[in-house]
Amino acid sequence: MKRGSITVASYLAIALAIVAPITLAILVAYERGLESAFDRAARYAQDALTRSETIADQTFGAFAELGADKQIAPCSEANIQKMRTFVLARRYLKTVGSMAGNWLVCSSLGEDMGGLYLGPPDIVLPTGLQVRKDVRLPFAGEETFQVFARGGFVAIVDLEQAVDVTVASGDVSIVAFVPSVGLPMAAVGSIRPEWFERSRDQGNGFFIDSDHVVAFSSSDRFDLGTIAAFPTVHLRDEVIATAWLAIPLGFFGASLLAYAVFQLAKTQVSLPSVIKAALRNKEFHLEYQPIVDLSDRKWVGAEVLLRWQRADGEIMRPETFISVAEETGLIRRITARVIELVEKDAGTLFAANPEFRLSINLSASDLQDECTPGLLSRLVKSTKAGPSNFVVEATERSFADPDIASKVYRELREAGIRIAIDDFGTGYSSLSSLEKFDLDFLKIDKTFIDTIGTDAATGHVIPHIVEIAKSLNLIMIAEGVETEPQLEFLRGLGVQYAQGWLFGKPMGVDELQRRMGVAPS
Numbered sequence: 001m002k003r004g005s006i007t008v009a010s011y012l013a014i015a016l017a018i019v020a021p022i023t024l025a026i027l028v029a030y031e032r033g034l035e036s037a038f039d040r041a042a043r044y045a046q047d048a049l050t051r052s053e054t055i056a057d058q059t060f061g062a063f064a065e066l067g068a069d070k071q072i073a074p075c076s077e078a079n080i081q082k083m084r085t086f087v088l089a090r091r092y093l094k095t096v097g098s099m100a101g102n103w104l105v106c107s108s109l110g111e112d113m114g115g116l117y118l119g120p121p122d123i124v125l126p127t128g129l130q131v132r133k134d135v136r137l138p139f140a141g142e143e144t145f146q147v148f149a150r151g152g153f154v155a156i157v158d159l160e161q162a163v164d165v166t167v168a169s170g171d172v173s174i175v176a177f178v179p180s181v182g183l184p185m186a187a188v189g190s191i192r193p194e195w196f197e198r199s200r201d202q203g204n205g206f207f208i209d210s211d212h213v214v215a216f217s218s219s220d221r222f223d224l225g226t227i228a229a230f231p232t233v234h235l236r237d238e239v240i241a242t243a244w245l246a247i248p249l250g251f252f253g254a255s256l257l258a259y260a261v262f263q264l265a266k267t268q269v270s271l272p273s274v275i276k277a278a279l280r281n282k283e284f285h286l287e288y289q290p291i292v293d294l295s296d297r298k299w300v301g302a303e304v305l306l307r308w309q310r311a312d313g314e315i316m317r318p319e320t321f322i323s324v325a326e327e328t329g330l331i332r333r334i335t336a337r338v339i340e341l342v343e344k345d346a347g348t349l350f351a352a353n354p355e356f357r358l359s360i361n362l363s364a365s366d367l368q369d370e371c372t373p374g375l376l377s378r379l380v381k382s383t384k385a386g387p388s389n390f391v392v393e394a395t396e397r398s399f400a401d402p403d404i405a406s407k408v409y410r411e412l413r414e415a416g417i418r419i420a421i422d423d424f425g426t427g428y429s430s431l432s433s434l435e436k437f438d439l440d441f442l443k444i445d446k447t448f449i450d451t452i453g454t455d456a457a458t459g460h461v462i463p464h465i466v467e468i469a470k471s472l473n474l475i476m477i478a479e480g481v482e483t484e485p486q487l488e489f490l491r492g493l494g495v496q497y498a499q500g501w502l503f504g505k506p507m508g509v510d511e512l513q514r515r516m517g518v519a520p521s
């Protein structure tokens, strides 16, 4: 990524880091608020339903009790006495009695109350239950009652009690109704007709209807349902209450995230100047990873790997800074530093083994830089080595455009320095562009070595790579060999060299020198 785009991406990331957690906090607050509003409405509807079911139990219980003994005359003194005791023990029943036609002939209130005309039923339900709503009784003033009758018996109740549940605010509406016919029986507040439609035959549930939170419950024992509703302003209150909790948490998360992103962005943006300082302060050093001959495991050479140890001791991996160095042109100075450091170590290494080979990594831009061959030729001279002591490793990408790479390539060849294609198979060069170059080594990338012995899709690639290497006359070096079975497999295919933890991790020059003469076990 270019530095400009890193800066833009960082600002976007910081903006996102602030906006996302807060949005999330508000969403969470809304979800929670909604949940708690629905819970509250559902509780009201359920309370009203429980009461309505008790009223239905008491009503039908009265019908069953009074009709139980067919021998007793309905309005006999004994039966009226029975009615009285029954009503006394039933909280919601005002009166039970006996009917003839539309007349109440006797009741628990006594025989005097007989002969009361109740009028025709408002509705007769499919179960045969006659319903008279809002009936006035002569002794009860303005108060209205609901009258249920079946089989010659009547129960008079005050259904208002069913919807008289405890609520948190004055604007809660509750209705008890008969779902099969959509008939409201008792209500507080105002109920919209469409709510009946939406809550029919559905058990329990809730919904938002424009400006109301609505919950409904229906009985599984009786033809009975309830609806409770309140304005959504309460929902807003609940959301705000939760948001007061969630937003500070969101802000806290946002600040942490923004800080982290900012730190990351800062290191990305300031990396070039930090690299320059590192070059000045000599914070770079080299490690060497042995390359072995697979036939006898002898250390025949080593790959030179750059290490950056910062003043605070932290080691920066090459992956984190090489690409930035390439983009900003600093790679030239880094490569020059690597060569300078190799120059210091090479003398002792070649003294111990004149055949020893050092592989130096070059970036794609080094292969376009006309100073590179000069740097390497000077290295050969000053170390008094033969040119075959040095190999440069360049990725496939470096050879993608033959016209650009060819001048530097030719000069390297002329100087006798050998060339390896690094990370083979991971890039996007075409075989035909590789064929234009006369190269020496092909490094089989670790990702392919890792698949040996597994059934990964790329697992069958190595034999093809080996074929290509052979057809281009390239000596093969397998990278990242960690196990004996990998070694055996590669040896079986005719791969000549390898490097990897199985033989040795990257190490300092002293350790390399100490171990390079030791006969492999």
Ligand code: C2E
Pocket: 289, 304, 305, 306, 317, 318, 319, 322, 338, 361, 362, 363, 393, 422, 423, 479, 480, 481, 482, 499, 500, 501, 502, 506
């Ligand atoms: P590379 O050239 O493919 O180097 C091989 C990498 O694989 C090294 O990582 C090495 O430590 C690691 N490796 C070797 N054997 C094993 C193994 O058995 N197991 C595992 N897990 N890893 C193994 P390192 O040193 O971090 O280098 C990473 C990359 O940085 C190198 O990849 C190379 O592209 C680049 N690099 C390193 N030094 C230089 C340099 O001086 N100049 C330039 N331009 N690039 C360099």
Ligand code: CA
Pocket: 303, 361, 393, 422
């Ligand atoms: Ca390499």
Ligand code: CA
Pocket: 422, 423, 443, 445, 446, 479
């Ligand atoms: Ca490699």
